[in-house]
Amino acid sequence: MFSRIVVSSLFAGALGGIIAAFLQWYFVQPLLLHSELYEAGFLTHFDGSSNSAHPDLDYIQPIRDGLSLIFTMFIYTGYALILIAAMTLRQQKSEATITFHQGIIWGVSGFFVVHLAPAISFPPEVPGVAAAELQPRQIWWFATTLLTAGGLWIIAFAEKGSRFIIGAALILAPHIIGAPEPDIFTGPAPTEIGALFASRALGIGLISWAILGELSAFFLQKETLRATI
Numbered sequence: 001m002f003s004r005i006v007v008s009s010l011f012a013g014a015l016g017g018i019i020a021a022f023l024q025w026y027f028v029q030p031l032l033l034h035s036e037l038y039e040a041g042f043l044t045h046f047d048g049s050s051n052s053a054h055p056d057l058d059y060i061q062p063i064r065d066g067l068s069l070i071f072t073m074f075i076y077t078g079y080a081l082i083l084i085a086a087m088t089l090r091q092q093k094s095e096a097t098i099t100f101h102q103g104i105i106w107g108v109s110g111f112f113v114v115h116l117a118p119a120i121s122f123p124p125e126v127p128g129v130a131a132a133e134l135q136p137r138q139i140w141w142f143a144t145t146l147l148t149a150g151g152l153w154i155i156a157f158a159e160k161g162s163r164f165i166i167g168a169a170l171i172l173a174p175h176i177i178g179a180p181e182p183d184i185f186t187g188p189a190p191t192e193i194g195a196l197f198a199s200r201a202l203g204i205g206l207i208s209w210a211i212l213g214e215l216s217a218f219f220l221q222k223e224t225l226r227a228t229i
Helices: 002-039 062-094 100-121 134-157 163-177 191-228
Strands: none
Touching (some): 002 062, 002 191, 062 100, 062 134, 100 163, 100 191, 134 163
16 A cells, blocks of 8 residues: 555656646746846835836746756655545545546645645745744744644544534634734835735646646556556
8 A cells, every 4th residue: 555655646746746847937937036136136126216027037047947847846746645645544434436536626625735724824925025934934834734634634524513613723723823924024026026926826836736636546546456456
């Protein structure tokens, strides 16, 4: 069983990571490159100067793009490992195979856990914006993902009548406590870039996780059938 999970995760994570990396390169990286010009001081905004919304950017950077591709594949392989392990656990309890189309729901749920739920109080940020200390933010993000995953699992699979209340309470708890915030708000990049970056980062995350869910269900099904032959 462990080998099925690992092999399925490698295939699903590698393919999903490649797709996610391409989407990020095309839709998100130009915004990062643009905001980095403000972070480095090559462009200024809040002093009343006027700049083009479409500057000349070096879109193709082989080393940066290659490293982004590799790390994205590693990250999505880790996501796939967690997702397929959860799928396997559910299949063992329900004795039902998770289909390709059901994999989309699992993928969207993963997006909600890893991206959307934390972004409610801690949205994606462009380089150079003010932020709280790194360690408290990491702790809050990790706790939020764990509580959100637990809340969704209880809502979806628990048999008790109060599962909706318990699950919703777990999901809302970190936002009621609140995410760490900076003492002052400041940043060199225009707010329009930050807003577009946040929306595109979440949109690409949704698409990538839906694809990852499909691939995870597909390869898990294939590896399960191969093991029974």
